[in-house]
Ligand code: HEC
């Protein structure tokens with residue numbers, strides 16, 4: 692009788708012990724911490740900001756999250772500069788709210804996004820299917836494509852203005868038909884100020900994020916002619932641009948898996 696009682700007590704004690712062990716394992720983060728690749732200190736801080744600002748309510752990571760903004764898994768890489776996103780993270784753009792992030796916070800959140808980019812591709816992309824153009828060349832390429840399609844030539848002043856635009860890299864900030872991440876206005880809008888005297892003053896002095904640049908008066912007149920031409924043909928040029936950037940027709944099913952990236 693006594694021995695049976697003892698065995699029962701041992702069994703009970705063993706059960707309680709097992710229960711305690713399971714609870715400890717289940718409710719502590721120890722094994723998870725060990726299996727998660729470590730974030731550096733700055734990336735960790737970026738993740739905290741990502742959570743604080745609830746970025747994922749609007750942005751996806753590997754397809755998970757809100758759909759108001761784009762998937763950010765592969766948007767920021769080692770080859771994109773912090774400077775490129777400074778304006779949007781501070782002042783917002785369109786439906787992206789002005790979060791007022793200051794340089795240390797911007798650096799942290801971008802470090803976290805760079806870490807994300809190293810975790811793989813969110814959206815598989817067929818190799819070679821996406822056509823993109825370098826921003827600095829974008830306006831020039833649209834003009835060239837328009838000339839070819841229409842079988843027309845640019846007037847000399849317009850052509851020279853286009854060369855000045857490309858040489859001075861205005862397209863680094865001014866994206867055609869859109870407001871780029873640097874918040875520089877699209878200059879093809881009907882209300883944009885771009886007369887030669889206005890340009891002369893603006894380029895001599897610069898303004899906020901617009902740097903000054905030294906140009907000769909005839910170069911400025913050419914630039915004004917180019918911008919006037921771009922604005923006057925805006926409708927056609929939007930179509931030219933769409934055509935230029937159109938992807939080749941393809942079917943996902945016809946592409947073998949090893950041609951995805
Ligand atoms: C209320 C929704 C919302 C929140 C919250 C939000 N975003 Fe955005 N974000 C957007 C939208 C919409 C865009 C696209 C804006 C546009 O059209 O230019 C965008 C654009 C961006 C871009 C530029 C993407 C590109 O391809 O140029 C970055 C980078 C970005 N957001 C980062 C963040 C980060 C980091 C946070 C949190 C700290 C955040 N966003 C919070 C809605 C949001």
Ligand code: HEC
Nearest residue numbers: 859860861863864874875876883884885898899900901902
């Ligand atoms: C580093 C980015 C950057 C570069 C490079 C740049 N701009 Fe700008 N530009 C801006 C920004 C930002 C604004 C808006 C300034 C403001 O009002 O805050 C602007 C404004 C303008 C405006 C005024 C539009 C208006 O409606 O008032 C014109 C015109 C202009 N830029 C022409 C040019 C030309 C021409 C070049 C090349 C010689 C150039 N920009 C290069 C950033 C840039």
